[in-house]
Amino acid sequence: MHKYIFKRLLLLIPVLLGVTFIVFTIMSFTPGDPAQLILGESAPPEKVEELRAEMGLDDPFLVQYFRFVGNALRGDFGRSYRTKREVFAEIFARFPNTLILTIVAIAIAVAIGIPVGIISATKQYSLMDSISMVGALLGVSMPNFWLGLMLILAFSVGLGWLPFAGFEGASSIILPAITLGTGAAAIITRMTRSSMLEVIRQDYIRTARAKGVAEKKVVNKHALKNALIPVITVVGLQFGYLLGGAVLTETVFSWPGVGRLLVEAIKQKDTPTVLASVVFMATTFSFVNLLVDILYAYVDPRIKSQYSK
Amino acid sequence: MTSSIAEKRDITSKNKNKKRSQWAEVWRRLRKNKMAMVGLGILIILIVSALSAPLIADYEDVVIKQDLINKLEEPSLEHIFGKDEFGRDIFARIIWGARVSLVVGIVAVGISVISGGTLGAVAGYYGGKLDTVIMRIMDIFLAIPSILLAIAIVSALGPSIINLMIAIGISYVPTYARIVRASVLSIREQEFIEAAKAIGASDFRIILRHIIPNALAPVIVQGTLGVAGAILSTAGLSFIGLGIQPPAPEWGAMLSTSRAYLRYAWHVTTFPGVAIMITILALNLLGDGLRDALDPRLKQ
Numbered sequence: 120m121h122k123y124i125f126k127r128l129l130l131l132i133p134v135l136l137g138v139t140f141i142v143f144t145i146m147s148f149t150p151g152d153p154a155q156l157i158l159g160e161s162a163p164p165e166k167v168e169e170l171r172a173e174m175g176l177d178d179p180f181l182v183q184y185f186r187f188v189g190n191a192l193r194g195d196f197g198r199s200y201r202t203k204r205e206v207f208a209e210i211f212a213r214f215p216n217t218l219i220l221t222i223v224a225i226a227i228a229v230a231i232g233i234p235v236g237i238i239s240a241t242k243q244y245s246l247m248d249s250i251s252m253v254g255a256l257l258g259v260s261m262p263n264f265w266l267g268l269m270l271i272l273a274f275s276v277g278l279g280w281l282p283f284a285g286f287e288g289a290s291s292i293i294l295p296a297i298t299l300g301t302g303a304a305a306i307i308t309r310m311t312r313s314s315m316l317e318v319i320r321q322d323y324i325r326t327a328r329a330k331g332v333a334e335k336k337v338v339n340k341h342a343l344k345n346a347l348i349p350v351i352t353v354v355g356l357q358f359g360y361l362l363g364g365a366v367l368t369e370t371v372f373s374w375p376g377v378g379r380l381l382v383e384a385i386k387q388k389d390t391p392t393v394l395a396s397v398v399f400m401a402t403t404f405s406f407v408n409l410l411v412d413i414l415y416a417y418v419d420p421r422i423k424s425q426y427s428k
Numbered sequence: 429m430t431s432s433i434a435e436k437r438d439i440t441s442k443n444k445n446k447k448r449s450q451w452a453e454v455w456r457r458l459r460k461n462k463m464a465m466v467g468l469g470i471l472i473i474l475i476v477s478a479l480s481a482p483l484i485a486d487y488e489d490v491v492i493k494q495d496l497i498n499k500l501e502e503p504s505l506e507h508i509f510g511k512d513e514f515g516r517d518i519f520a521r522i523i524w525g526a527r528v529s530l531v532v533g534i535v536a537v538g539i540s541v542i543s544g545g546t547l548g549a550v551a552g553y554y555g556g557k558l559d560t561v562i563m564r565i566m567d568i569f570l571a572i573p574s575i576l577l578a579i580a581i582v583s584a585l586g587p588s589i590i591n592l593m594i595a596i597g598i599s600y601v602p603t604y605a606r607i608v609r610a611s612v613l614s615i616r617e618q619e620f621i622e623a624a625k626a627i628g629a630s631d632f633r634i635i636l637r638h639i640i641p642n643a644l645a646p647v648i649v650q651g652t653l654g655v656a657g658a659i660l661s662t663a664g665l666s667f668i669g670l671g672i673q674p675p676a677p678e679w680g681a682m683l684s685t686s687r688a689y690l691r692y693a694w695h696v697t698t699f700p701g702v703a704i705m706i707t708i709l710a711l712n713l714l715g716d717g718l719r720d721a722l723d724p725r726l727k728q
Binding site for chain 1: 564565567580584667668669686700709
């Protein structure tokens with residue numbers, strides 16, 4: 120098992136190098152001279168030339184790329200064109216906010232998705248099943264930023280129960296977390312339901328019922344444990360996806376996370392911040408996916424035994 | 429004697445039917461699926477109204493021209509969805525917006541299907557080192573959340589409708605590469621491919637005439653769902669100011685500007701979102717239906 124984890128960690132290195140290379144290449148297409156952007160429009164040309172040389176902007180592309188990677192490994196992503204502060208520090212200051220939002224969102228999604236999925240599966244074709252399936256369908260079809268606006272309209276503007284936007288006190292996380300979590304809740308509901316339906320048809324469930332185990336126990340003990348294995352993967356993948364996709368929700372609610380930092384940086388043409396935020400989020404995403412795979416191997420004895428040899 | 433002839437005839441006519449109607453059979457199964465038919469119906473209405481947008485409202489006069497005196501007017505019989513912050517009819521803008529969303533969605537998916545499909549077909553057909561190289565590169569692209577990749581591309585290239593289609597198209601390439609590769613791998617080993625090789629067909633011809641038509645089913649399903657994803661991405665990117673630029677009518681861009689008027693005008697925010705939701709819902713219903721119709725084995 121340790122060997123497996125170690126192997127996966129090693130495999131992550133080329134992926135992350137590739138990710139940074141792709142993002143770095145894309146961002147190098149950004150029009151405008153960084154040196155000019157830092158010094159301002161009115162700076163004298165010789166000053167701009169000087170800074171270009173100092174920043175190594177005249178070096179070949181690959182040299183620039185490897186310098187970026189080298190610096191990034193030491194936690195140095197350069198300085199923001201706008202605030203002149205270290206980009207890495209800025210991202211790190213914002214990251215906890217994105218993380219909290221994502222954790223609450225996924226908790227809401229799990230708290231809704233798994234029970235509703237189980238009830239749907241155990242009472243297939245009932246009214247309850249139809250309602251939750253329609254709900255799940257609407258959940259995946261709704262653009263989450265619009266849902267956020269509608270929630271503001273209902274609970275902040277209409278009822279006045281919750282704050283409009285921003286980051287004031289514990290209650291301000293409720294609406295953004297629901298907004299971010301709804302899509303995931305819908306996906307988890309569907310996954311739990313179909314996984315549960317599949318497990319319920321297995322022979323060992325029939326055996327359990329035949330030997331007279333109470334239905335409640337069949338569902339909770341025999342079926343659920345097996346049905347939840349694929350659900351865990353989906354929850355983990357959704358977590359990674361939400362972490363990266365919180366951009367829109369953070370914009371709607373003016374939530375001070377990495378996503379909003381990215382959007383602001385794009386508007387201000389602050390390339391170092393854009394580059395660093397995307398690289399940071401893609402790296403986090405890869406790590407979460409790796410963790411999900413490892414967790415999956417742990418919870419599924421069939422996979423675990425493959426690697427224990 | 430007579431009965432055996434009749435039987436034979438029956439068998440031949442059955443075979444004929446089967447041969448003629450592979451797609452008719454899919455259509456027959458799809459038609460039985462009520463939800464998929466609802467989705468298809470909504471889509472047809474959307475496409476027809478997008479095509480007839482110029483007949484419904486004049487672009488310059490109704491969709492773009494401002495009428496500040498009547499701004500944020502509530503829905504009425506004359507303007508069923510009300511007016512926006514510049515006094516423009518929201519219903520007309522949504523209909524014109526359908527054009528943008530559908531075109532961007534379809535072209536973006538076209539870009540990903542063609543490039544991803546080609547890469548996947550080449551990787552699956554030739555295998556070996558080429559396969560490894562292509563698929564490892566695809567893995568790297570998959571490690572970047574697609575919305576982030578699209579954001580990075582648009583922010584570097586600048587917001588325009590073309591760049592938007594390219595960005596969204598590129599961000600979904602790996603998905604199609606994987607799907608096509610998987611189906612090619614299973615088709616490659618079949619006898620009719622060997623037969624085609626034996627009679628001297630070129631690789632290009634084999635891929636184009638024999639492999640692609642047989643690998644089409646999963647691509648059609650994923651493509652339908654992909655248009656939904658692309659429309660959502662378009663709206664999302666426009667919402668953060670990286671997509672379609674005002675005053676052009678686009679659903680996400682309409683929502684973006686509506687944010688400032690949330691306190692005073694509910695209708696400005698509500699209707700463009702409903703339009704997005706219905707479109708995505710229709711595509712999802714049709715996509716799910718197509719999956720069941722194209723591969724009945726999947727349906728339990």
